[in-house]
Amino acid sequence: MEPLAADIVACPDCDLLQRVPPLPDGGTARCPRCGRTLAHGRPGASDRMLALAVAALVVFLLANAEPLMRLSTAGQEVSTTVLGGAREMWRQGERTAALLVALFAVVAPFVYISAMLAVLLATRRPPAPRWVGVLLRWAEVSGLWSMVEVMMLGLLVALVKIARLASVAPRVGLFAVGALAFLLAAMSAGFDPREAWSRVRWADEGGGAGEALR
Amino acid sequence: MRGGAPTAARAGVVPCGTCGLLSRPAGAVGPWTCPRCGDRIASRRERPFQDAWAYIVAAAICYLPANTLPVMTTRTIKYEEPSTIIGGVVYFYESGSWFLALIILVASVIIPLGKLASLAYLLATTQRRSTAYNRERARLYRLLKVIGRWSMLDVFVVAFVVALIQFQPFMSVVPGTGVLFFAAVVILTIFAADSFDPRLIWDAD
Ligand SMILES: [Zn+2]
Numbered sequence A: 001m002e003p004l005a006a007d008i009v010a011c012p013d014c015d016l017l018q019r020v021p022p023l024p025d026g027g028t029a030r031c032p033r034c035g036r037t038l039a040h041g042r043p044g045a046s047d048r049m050l051a052l053a054v055a056a057l058v059v060f061l062l063a064n065a066e067p068l069m070r071l072s073t074a075g076q077e078v079s080t081t082v083l084g085g086a087r088e089m090w091r092q093g094e095r096t097a098a099l100l101v102a103l104f105a106v107v108a109p110f111v112y113i114s115a116m117l118a119v120l121l122a123t124r125r126p127p128a129p130r131w132v133g134v135l136l137r138w139a140e141v142s143g144l145w146s147m148v149e150v151m152m153l154g155l156l157v158a159l160v161k162i163a164r165l166a167s168v169a170p171r172v173g174l175f176a177v178g179a180l181a182f183l184l185a186a187m188s189a190g191f192d193p194r195e196a197w198s199r200v201r202w203a204d205e206g207g208g209a210g211e212a213l214r
Numbered sequence B: 001m002r003g004g005a006p007t008a009a010r011a012g013v014v015p016c017g018t019c020g021l022l023s024r025p026a027g028a029v030g031p032w033t034c035p036r037c038g039d040r041i042a043s044r045r046e047r048p049f050q051d052a053w054a055y056i057v058a059a060a061i062c063y064l065p066a067n068t069l070p071v072m073t074t075r076t077i078k079y080e081e082p083s084t085i086i087g088g089v090v091y092f093y094e095s096g097s098w099f100l101a102l103i104i105l106v107a108s109v110i111i112p113l114g115k116l117a118s119l120a121y122l123l124a125t126t127q128r129r130s131t132a133y134n135r136e137r138a139r140l141y142r143l144l145k146v147i148g149r150w151s152m153l154d155v156f157v158v159a160f161v162v163a164l165i166q167f168q169p170f171m172s173v174v175p176g177t178g179v180l181f182f183a184a185v186v187i188l189t190i191f192a193a194d195s196f197d198p199r200l201i202w203d204a205d
């Protein structure tokens, strides 16, 4: 396979070949054919992204260690964590659904944050080692299945539902989940996988920028 | 645009599905590997619509039990009351929380049905090589990829209600099989959207 010049891209949505120009700060390149966003101009984005990822990791640990809400009725007190929701479903026999909740709410976000952290650190000084490519693929897949923002809304609905039956108070974990939802959204909006790939060492050592066509 | 827009396929170059690098195939026969990321490069799917249709049909089949089977059952000393997704919508509406009723209705009914119908529409029009409303169809596809996950809402609601309402023997809530089918609908529609190649919309252009 012979690589083409690096600044020519094919739109992933409509296949149109085009050159992405250097973008001004805050500028956006859109495909003229289908309207898909192709690139953002963000100088210093990698430092900002790293700060977001570190914050997301801290908030993730908090969201999973702390109780989400506590309720009391008839002299009993109950509280739950994110995994507590999955554990109770598992105990009540809905095992597949319990595993899916754990996967979408805990495992996928954790893999996403860890992979992104490693990618952002490793691409600071290009060319990044080959394993960064593997992590970029992990980040893409885990990002697709990470549903913290959906869980956040689910928690709020559950809170209202439960408030009819018992007195319920939100705890630290709930606020942490809310913050995590925002941090993850900011991460996936600000990250440019194409740019990250351009910093990874090529699989075909002989190829690379030197032999690019035109 | 007669003669066609300058696309990668027409220029004889292939974008890598993993890292996006464009390269020119070294020989007429594959398999090729991407010089940058080392992944295998497929030119295009051979039967591009089959997988997506299969996922759509499977999701539509799961949608029925997802809405008719209870997603949870409330048990008290006196009674046992199963509730479905629609039951939850009605419950919130009647108790005055029309806003929450609306959120659940949108997430659990309108989004999955809309996603299924829209995907079927995209597949059907693309299969007929329609060139009408290409930009709108491309936009619809991007929207579908973003909103599908919100249908998992009720699964999370059930998980947390079940985890917290455990006051045996006075009142407890157990999850129902409807949850499983509901999660299946969400996963299958995500797979369906993922297996559709939006470039097909433009191939006839
Ligand atoms: Zn495009």
Ligand SMILES: [Zn+2]
Pocket: B016, B017, B018, B019, B020, B021, B034, B035, B036, B037, B038, B039
């Ligand atoms: Zn590649």
